[in-house]
Amino acid sequence: MRALEETLLGELVLIEASIDFSEEDLPAHAPGATLETATKARAAIAALLESEIAGERLRRGIRVTILGGPNVGKSSLYNALLGEERAIVSPVAGTTRDILRERIHVGGFTCRLEDTAGIAETRCEIEAKGIEIARAAALEADLVLFVVDGSEEIANETKNEISRIDPEKLLCVLNKSDLGLRYSREEARERLGARDALAVSALKREGLENLRAWIFDKTVKRAAGDLDRERIAVNARQAAALREADEALERLETAIGEGAPAEILSVDARCALDALGAITGRSMSEALLETIFTKFCIGK
Amino acid sequence: MTIVEKPEFDIIVVGGGHAGCEAALAAGRMGFSTLLVTMSREHIARMPCNPAIGGLAKGQLVREVDALGGEMGLAIDETGIQFRMLNRAKGPAVWSPRAQADKNAYHRRMLHAIESADNIVLVEAEATAVLARNGMVEGIEAAGEKRYYAPKVILALGTFPNGLMHIGEESFPGGREGEPPSCRLADQIASLGIERGRLKTGTPARLARASVDFSRCEEQAGDKDPSPFSFRTGKIGGDQVPCHITYTNARTHEIIRRNLDRSPLYAGRIRGVGPRYCPSIEDKVVRFSDRERHQLFLEPEGRESAEIYINGLSTSLPRDVQEEMVRSIAGLGGAVIVRYGYAIEYDYYPPHQLLPTLESRRIGGLYFAGQVNGTSGYEEAAAQGLMAGINAGRSLAGRSPLILGRHEAYIGVLLDDLVTKEIDEPYRMFTSRAEHRLVLRQDNADERLFKHGVRCALLPRGLWEETIARRKRVARARRFIERHSLAAEECSRILASKGQGSVSSPLKASLLLQRPGISIKDIEGSLPAGSLGLEPREKEALEIGIKYDGYIRRQKKLAERMLQIEKVRIPPEFSYDIEALSAEARLKLEKFRPLTLAQASRLSGVRSSDLSILMIHLGKRARDERGSAGRGKIV
Numbered sequence: 001m002r003a004l005e006e007t008l009l010g011e012l013v014l015i016e017a018s019i020d021f022s023e024e025d026l027p028a029h030a031p032g033a034t035l036e037t038a039t040k041a042r043a044a045i046a047a048l049l050e051s052e053i054a055g056e057r058l059r060r061g062i063r064v065t066i067l068g069g070p071n072v073g074k075s076s077l078y079n080a081l082l083g084e085e086r087a088i089v090s091p092v093a094g095t096t097r098d099i100l101r102e103r104i105h106v107g108g109f110t111c112r113l114e115d116t117a118g119i120a121e122t123r124c125e126i127e128a129k130g131i132e133i134a135r136a137a138a139l140e141a142d143l144v145l146f147v148v149d150g151s152e153e154i155a156n157e158t159k160n161e162i163s164r165i166d167p168e169k170l171l172c173v174l175n176k177s178d179l180g181l182r183y184s185r186e187e188a189r190e191r192l193g194a195r196d197a198l199a200v201s202a203l204k205r206e207g208l209e210n211l212r213a214w215i216f217d218k219t220v221k222r223a224a225g226d227l228d229r230e231r232i233a234v235n236a237r238q239a240a241a242l243r244e245a246d247e248a249l250e251r252l253e254t255a256i257g258e259g260a261p262a263e264i265l266s267v268d269a270r271c272a273l274d275a276l277g278a279i280t281g282r283s284m285s286e287a288l289l290e291t292i293f294t295k296f297c298i299g300k
Numbered sequence: 301m302t303i304v305e306k307p308e309f310d311i312i313v314v315g316g317g318h319a320g321c322e323a324a325l326a327a328g329r330m331g332f333s334t335l336l337v338t339m340s341r342e343h344i345a346r347m348p349c350n351p352a353i354g355g356l357a358k359g360q361l362v363r364e365v366d367a368l369g370g371e372m373g374l375a376i377d378e379t380g381i382q383f384r385m386l387n388r389a390k391g392p393a394v395w396s397p398r399a400q401a402d403k404n405a406y407h408r409r410m411l412h413a414i415e416s417a418d419n420i421v422l423v424e425a426e427a428t429a430v431l432a433r434n435g436m437v438e439g440i441e442a443a444g445e446k447r448y449y450a451p452k453v454i455l456a457l458g459t460f461p462n463g464l465m466h467i468g469e470e471s472f473p474g475g476r477e478g479e480p481p482s483c484r485l486a487d488q489i490a491s492l493g494i495e496r497g498r499l500k501t502g503t504p505a506r507l508a509r510a511s512v513d514f515s516r517c518e519e520q521a522g523d524k525d526p527s528p529f530s531f532r533t534g535k536i537g538g539d540q541v542p543c544h545i546t547y548t549n550a551r552t553h554e555i556i557r558r559n560l561d562r563s564p565l566y567a568g569r570i571r572g573v574g575p576r577y578c579p580s581i582e583d584k585v586v587r588f589s590d591r592e593r594h595q596l597f598l599e600p601e602g603r604e605s606a607e608i609y610i611n612g613l614s615t616s617l618p619r620d621v622q623e624e625m626v627r628s629i630a631g632l633g634g635a636v637i638v639r640y641g642y643a644i645e646y647d648y649y650p651p652h653q654l655l656p657t658l659e660s661r662r663i664g665g666l667y668f669a670g671q672v673n674g675t676s677g678y679e680e681a682a683a684q685g686l687m688a689g690i691n692a693g694r695s696l697a698g699r700s701p702l703i704l705g706r707h708e709a710y711i712g713v714l715l716d717d718l719v720t721k722e723i724d725e726p727y728r729m730f731t732s733r734a735e736h737r738l739v740l741r742q743d744n745a746d747e748r749l750f751k752h753g754v755r756c757a758l759l760p761r762g763l764w765e766e767t768i769a770r771r772k773r774v775a776r777a778r779r780f781i782e783r784h785s786l787a788a789e790e791c792s793r794i795l796a797s798k799g800q801g802s803v804s805s806p807l808k809a810s811l812l813l814q815r816p817g818i819s820i821k822d823i824e825g826s827l828p829a830g831s832l833g834l835e836p837r838e839k840e841a842l843e844i845g846i847k848y849d850g851y852i853r854r855q856k857k858l859a860e861r862m863l864q865i866e867k868v869r870i871p872p873e874f875s876y877d878i879e880a881l882s883a884e885a886r887l888k889l890e891k892f893r894p895l896t897l898a899q900a901s902r903l904s905g906v907r908s909s910d911l912s913i914l915m916i917h918l919g920k921r922a923r924d925e926r927g928s929a930g931r932g933k934i935v
């Protein structure tokens with residue numbers, strides 16, 4: 001952010017010097033260079049704004065949706081991760097119809113865990129509605145835990161269902177490992193068409209640590225690793241300031257394109273710097289003259 | 301024995317420089333009996349440094365001083381010898397008028413204004429003390445014995461307070477070339493509990509005109525059609541005198557470097573802080589050692605004057621070095637130095653001790669104007685003198701002070717900066733200091749300020765009425781071109797004549813005018829004859845209004861945002877002992893004691909979090925004061 005501010009200030013300094021010290025023997029201001037800076041700055045701002053989305057996600061909590069066929073143990077897994085009995089668990093398939101939500105903490109970060117209705121062919125309208133909601137949730141989720149009954153053979157519908165999900169955010173959870181798995185993790189990956197698979201027993205609370213580690217690695221680490229420390233600090237207020245800066249820079253680009261004079265370019269460049277200053281706390285007007293006097297030999 | 305006289309004056313002005321003259325004239329014209337005390341009438345409105353008035357941002361100040369009824373614009377219009385509008389290559393918002401002055405003619409012109417003014421008495425004496433009792437000013441003492449009484453005193457002392465001049469290894473007391481400093485008064489002011497600091501400035505050598513070979517320099521002529529500074533001047537008369545440009549070179553720089561140990565600046569004898577924007581040639585050579593040359597302007601000190609001022613060669617090097625240095629420069633090989641350059645250190649009274657009216661916070665009725673406030677420049681001084689005069693008068697008359705906003709005038713920016721900034725180097729105005737530069741133009745100073753000049757009885761009412769009529773005509777013409785469309789072929793033809801691409805559909809005339817490079821002259825011929833009906837000046841105003849439209853609106857919006865917090869007043873005795881404030885903010889707030897939240901926001905070190913905290917506490921205080929009667933509302 002500081003670097004971005006510095007480059008923009010550098011351009012404003014040239015613009016201002018060309019106005020306030022036009023009688024001096026100074027290098028001419030080149031609008032082309034300012035345009036290049038503005039364009040680069042906008043790209044940097046766009047990257048920062050993207051990080052705002054990631055940052056927001058971290059603050060609000062990562063959305064983890066549990067999906068799968070009926071009676072494979074989704075709610076058991078949900079409860080196991082919560083560590084308490086929340087969802088109603090019964091041996092009858094289709095017990096969970098709406099979405100259940102609860103917050104859990106993984107490695108210090110918040111996750112919003114969602115339990116959904118089991119996906120299956122059904123004639124019941126209410127169940128069908130529940131399935132529709134479940135699929136929609138999986139689509140919006142940051143992570144999907146697709147649960148299968150590891151003690152049973154894999155049905156074709158299961159493979160179809162899995163293929164709808166973005167493989168980047170998918171983990172196949174081979175539940176009921178306590179009953180003995182019919183296939184290895186590698187086989188499961190191949191047969192289900194998933195990149196990651198883990199064996200757990202929700203009932204016996206086995207393999208949950210691995211599951212938590214996977215959630216941590218996959219989301220929190222990735223989101224945080226992408227972003228350097230400064231970027232992650234972008235919150236909603238800062239994002240608004242960045243958007244203001246971006247709009248000003250867009251106007252600056254247009255103005256340069258139209259061949260507008262220096263005092264016009266200055267308005268937009270100042271707007272952008274003011275907006276950035278709201279984040280960094282630096283006063284542009286103070287830095288401006290300071291920089292001009294340091295950079296240029298000015299005076300009668 | 302002390303001679304005591306009864307208070308026979310309303311306002312006393314100490315100092316007859318650019319600040320003092322404007323202060324005295326404003327006071328006199330407002331009908332107050334005014335005493336102007338100066339060491340010598342020969343000192344009135346002298347220019348100890350460059351022979352010029354105006355320039356970038358300074359030109360705008362002069363236009364504003366004029367639009368408030370000040371004298372500077374009229375005086376330079378009558379006596380200037382070369383007029384140029386700077387920044388013509390850029391947009392009109394940053395055009396600035398500048399004139400080469402005839403120093404003697406300017407002095408005589410201003411002296412005449414003072415001596416012929418009603419209500420002003422000029423006395424030649426050295427002021428030695430400010431008389432004050434119970435925190436209120438009572439008058440002054442002159443020459444250690446004579447007392448003059450008045451409820452208002454304006455100090456416009458320039459560089460005289462404890463002035464110490466330096467040339468090479470020599471230093472000697474002086475207020476200016478050949479004039480004694482003012483030391484008793486300077487110390488006595490400090491004894492009243494007014495904090496002071498030390499600044500430095502300098503001036504170059506003057507050359508004998510006949511000894512300069514101008515054929516080896518570039519000529520710089522004045523404008524063919526010179527624009528006056530004053531809205532009340534019809535036309536600039538007289539021939540324009542040229543200036544010349546030459547440059548320093550490697551040899552000049554070598555001479556300077558070789559003699560740095562003899563420079564009072566580099567040998568550490570000067571302690572005062574000099575301006576970064578006006579460095580001595582020693583500074584330039586040391587700080588910008590990669591520069592192969594520095595530009596110099598050779599400016600005549602007057603139409604008939606035999607002296608040439610070397611703009612750009614300010615120095616305090618020893619006399620023999622000055623000579624060697626000057627002679628190394630193209631065109632100056634045989635130059636004879638008439639007067640040597642010098643540096644001067646002087647006391648100033650940091651202006652955070654003032655209210656925005658320039659009245660001392662410590663001593664009621666005592667005003668400070670000009671270089672004593674740490675500013676530099678004739679124009680900055682004149683602006684302050686005028687405002688101090690106006691406000692001293694308004695206070696005497698029991699009227700509200702005239703405080704101009706930052707969105708209203710450069711003068712507003714100047715005074716606001718003085719009371720909210722750490723002035724630790726001589727302060728000069730720059731256009732970049734003004735947030736609302738597109739609105740604060742030299743062309744519209746009358747529209748912005750005539751109303752105040754008229755309200756203060758410094759200008760005749762008719763001027764304001766004319767301004768309103770002009771504004772109406774421009775507005776009417778604007779409505780016309782905003783509605784009147786030009787055929788596509790017509791637009792394309794105009795655009796093509798400027799090397800721009802064509803359009804396929806008709807355009808409103810205003811939209812065409814908004815395009816860069818298209819001026820009112822280009823489209824005028826395509827409008828129905830007589831549809832604009834404007835004078836040249838009004839056409840210019842129309843064009844500026846259209847061209848800057850969106851930008852002016854954006855700046856106005858910003859100004860309004862700031863006005864919101866300008867309205868939030870901070871009581872003078874407000875306690876900043878608030879734990880949540882940052883330590884730096886608390887220090888600054890206690891030092892500057894801002895009058896409004898907006899002023900607080902402009903203090904360096906006060907961050908937005910501090911402002912929020914202040915707002916909460918101000919709101920709480922307002923609620924407490926109103927008790928259960930109603931809830932305090934802030935902003």
